[in-house]
Amino acid sequence: MRFCLLTGESLQEIVGEVADPGFISRFFAELPEKALHLGVRVILAVLCFAFGVQLIKLIRRLVKKSMQRANAEVGAVQFVDSFIKAALYVLLVLMLASSFGVDAASIVAVLGSAGVAIGLAIQGSLSNLAGGVLILLLKPFRVGDYILESSGGREGTVTEIQIFYTRLLTPDNKAVILPNGNLANNSIVNMTQQPHRRMDLRVSVSYDADLKLAKETLSGVLEEDPAVLPDMDRLVFVDELGDSAVILGVRCWFKQADFWTGKWRVTENCKLALDQAGIQIPYNQLDVHLNTIS
Numbered sequence: 038m039r040f041c042l043l044t045g046e047s048l049q050e051i052v053g054e055v056a057d058p059g060f061i062s063r064f065f066a067e068l069p070e071k072a073l074h075l076g077v078r079v080i081l082a083v084l085c086f087a088f089g090v091q092l093i094k095l096i097r098r099l100v101k102k103s104m105q106r107a108n109a110e111v112g113a114v115q116f117v118d119s120f121i122k123a124a125l126y127v128l129l130v131l132m133l134a135s136s137f138g139v140d141a142a143s144i145v146a147v148l149g150s151a152g153v154a155i156g157l158a159i160q161g162s163l164s165n166l167a168g169g170v171l172i173l174l175l176k177p178f179r180v181g182d183y184i185l186e187s188s189g190g191r192e193g194t195v196t197e198i199q200i201f202y203t204r205l206l207t208p209d210n211k212a213v214i215l216p217n218g219n220l221a222n223n224s225i226v227n228m229t230q231q232p233h234r235r236m237d238l239r240v241s242v243s244y245d246a247d248l249k250l251a252k253e254t255l256s257g258v259l260e261e262d263p264a265v266l267p268d269m270d271r272l273v274f275v276d277e278l279g280d281s282a283v284i285l286g287v288r289c290w291f292k293q294a295d296f297w298t299g300k301w302r303v304t305e306n307c308k309l310a311l312d313q314a315g316i317q318i319p320y321n322q323l324d325v326h327l328n329t330i331s
Contacts, residue, residue: 082133089129097121111180112198113173119200165201168221172198177220178227185226186215233266234296236289240307241282243317248275251285254314258306259289264299266290282319 097118104114178184178195184205185192191213193205203220205213228234242251255273259265269290276286287307291299311318 078136082136085136086129086133089132093122093125093129096125110173110176112195115180115197115199116169116173123200162201164218165216168217168219169198169200169203171221172203172217177225178230181229182227183229185228186220187224187226188219191215229293232293233269233290234293236287236291236296236300236303238287238300238304238307239276240285240287240311241279241318242285242311243319244281244283246283246316248283250314251283251311251316254310254316255285255287255307258303258310259287262289262299262303262306264291264295265303266292 100121101114101118104117172178180195180198183192183194191205193207193211193213195203196206197204198217201217203215203217205215207213240255242248252273256271259271259273265271266289270288271290272286272288274286274288275283277284287303289303308318
């Protein structure tokens with residue numbers, strides 16, 4: 038794209054050409070040929086775009102396969118793939134624009150002169166890009182981990198780490214899209230990074246109940262459960278003396294894959310075992326004493 042300043046003489050020449058009686062006739066005479074050339078260029082541009090899209094898909098597929106053969110992490114593969122996709126599409130658009138007479142150097146110069154404004158406008162996107170790079174380098178979580186983001190309390194299983202955003206899937210099958218910048222700058226609880234996870238359960242028993250029998254009953258539940266890890270701590274202890282009940286703590290360890298099903302099963306079995314042993318689980322109550330006046 039070329040820019041020039043019109044002087045008085047050049048302006049008079051243009052006005053003279055337009056005022057020429059043969060100008061309009063020449064314009065309409067050359068119009069079909071120019072329209073044909075423009076149509077051919079548009080068709081070629083569409084074909085080049087379609088070819089470029091297929092070429093970009095091929096390059097992305099080759100990069101993915103090469104990274105997978107190198108045993109790269111799923112998150113790294115997804116991040117590099119999204120980055121290559123964005124960069125190649127920008128390059129394709131610039132090439133097509135240059136085919137229509139748009140000078141790519143002029144575009145770069147205009148973008149460079151407006152760099153400050155553009156930087157302020159996309160600073161959030163740049164922060165997300167930098168956050169994605171930090172996530173891949175520091176590895177606070179990976180694809181497949183279950184995480185809790187502290188600032189908004191959003192949690193779920195990591196399914197994708199893209200160039201700007203990370204996608205989570207909640208247990209009730211909702212997709213949560215989080216900016217990488219927020220994840221990199223806030224604290225994150227990774228619940229599945231370690232192979233084992235501890236279960237802490239609080240069980241209330243009546244003050245009138247046999248405390249030793251209650252502890253033996255709950256210990257038996259832990260010993261009989263097949264998913265409770267036998268080589269790690271299995272504890273039943275008095276955690277608190279509440280207002281209307283003795284609070285017993287039940288602690289054991291599960292493998293990550295068995296945690297939730299194991300916790301639900303142990304909780305249910307604790308209630309059934311206490312009922313079978315005749316140990317009452319109290320509920321909040323208020324005793325009212327009335328003094329009668331005779």
